[in-house]
Amino acid sequence: MTQTFDIAVIGATGTVGETLVQVLEELEFPVGTLHLLASSESAGHSVPFRGKNVRVREVDEFDFSKVQLAFFAAGPAVTLSFAPRATAAGCGLIDLSGALPADQAPQVVPEANPHVLSTLKKPFQLSSPSPSATALAVVLAPLRGLLDIQRVSVTANLAVSAQGREAVSELARQTAELLNVRPLEPKFFDRQMAFNLLAQVGTPDAQGHTSLEKRLVHELRAVLGMPLLKISVTCVQAPVFFGDSLSVSLQLGAAVNLEAVNQALEAAPGVELVEAGDYPTAVGDAVGQDVVYVGRVRAGVDDPAELNLWLASDNVRKGAALNAVQLAQLLIKDLV
């Protein structure tokens, strides 16, 4: 008889939470009892799991000693409120909100730094990095040993689904209004999102950086184990429902061997390299998939010490829900 684990998913009605429940089922994670939790607003809804509808309950009233593992898939405030209770109850946790400091809940991507898991103490606290950092880590991890990476420049064109269902509805609504030549009334976004790009995702700090950009820099360094790596990043809100598109340029200490790069990416777990001349797209390739797609692998226009890449990744699935469940799969080996 297989051992099972009682699991809590906090933020179960959100885009990531709902996908996380799907992934638990698809990967046949040995779930005993599944507890779906959310704020009082969303409590009472239900989410399908293994052919049944599981009712979503209020996280406020939940007794974390009932479960061995909790996924925090709501916002940072929810993690900060309830993670201490989970830990105090002896419950392991995987946070997807970025709320917990790295020394408390290290960021892990199974394809990049799984060795961190063996250093954890019970009850486990882990962070699943932001979707862009996760996608970048999956692709750069197999290149770490091969290239002398001196700087990574990233423009991350992000899907609106990272901001939840309201953002998805608003992009659809704005688009329909514009196509029907009706006056545009932005609500969720503070300006026109349809047929437009917004240069800023979230509020910038006094230095002009958004928390998402800072998070990406710190997470990517941590996961790659390259604490001094220089990373330039701009996170852009694109008029795309699902799937992130990352334009990446690496500056190297020596001329790039493209054949070796292609071979390393071909062999890398979690990576799908598209053939030269073609390129992947978020919507056409990445959405719904368990891999990060990579294309446009090329040196600089006349700089052989430059490597350019284009990444397409499902921000909700590969960048968040799947990464968290894969972490849980590795963790339960130790929980047994």
Place this chain on the structure above:
Amino acid sequence: MTQTFDIAVIGATGTVGETLVQVLEELEFPVGTLHLLASSESAGHSVPFRGKNVRVREVDEFDFSKVQLAFFAAGPAVTLSFAPRATAAGCGLIDLSGALPADQAPQVVPEANPHVLSTLKKPFQLSSPSPSATALAVVLAPLRGLLDIQRVSVTANLAVSAQGREAVSELARQTAELLNVRPLEPKFFDRQMAFNLLAQVGTPDAQGHTSLEKRLVHELRAVLGMPLLKISVTCVQAPVFFGDSLSVSLQLGAAVNLEAVNQALEAAPGVELVEAGDYPTAVGDAVGQDVVYVGRVRAGVDDPAELNLWLASDNVRKGAALNAVQLAQLLIKDLV
């Protein structure tokens, strides 16, 4: 009495050509007779100019000795076919297609390298750079003397209008099909363009670079007078009708003085700097305007020798038609 100039616009029915005619009128360019020319397919249409409809005629049959200046606003093939005839007839020309080599028709942006005009011999041959290179040149020119720029990384999220009217219609059609849950049938683009980003604009060469990317590198170096500048570039097709959005990261030889950068951009001709904390968008700010909008001016997350910028520019107007007419305004001082 003001001297007037007889002008030809080749490609007059295209998005850039039509805007060019508008800009000639708006800027009260001293046009004598305006000859609108296009391929045999578009001949017979008419385009409004100074309250009248000007009939578009076939470029094949045009006698270039009738005009002092010709704008080539069609594709590279048209320029290659007809530019020699224009020059042989003693007609000055401004090419917007990128077809002519730099030593024959130097690339000029008035805000960046107007001094080149004084070195030209008659009949003048000039190139107006690609819209992205033009926008970048306008913004980087005032920073050249201030910063030790060692590398420029650009992800250029380009509007579909750069590919003409068919591309604009296709984005609208694809979007409507998807919103109405009808099957998507890509025609102009080879895949889903609506709610998606395409990583490649045009066909890549054996090294993986598109001609637009190579053009941007070479043009920007030429216009800034920095032939050795390292430039990483990825040109992306965004689901945006009009207006380019450029994510730019500069690597500098020393820590950036942001106050000095902001002052230089405030004072620069052709640049509109938005206030810190805010950011411009292609659709909300740049479209229809004569300036390149700049925002998100910031150093690196923890690299003071990095300068990041976000540019929004009307690709058809500021990036092409207006730049060409501004060149003509400078040229006619010498034509007199």
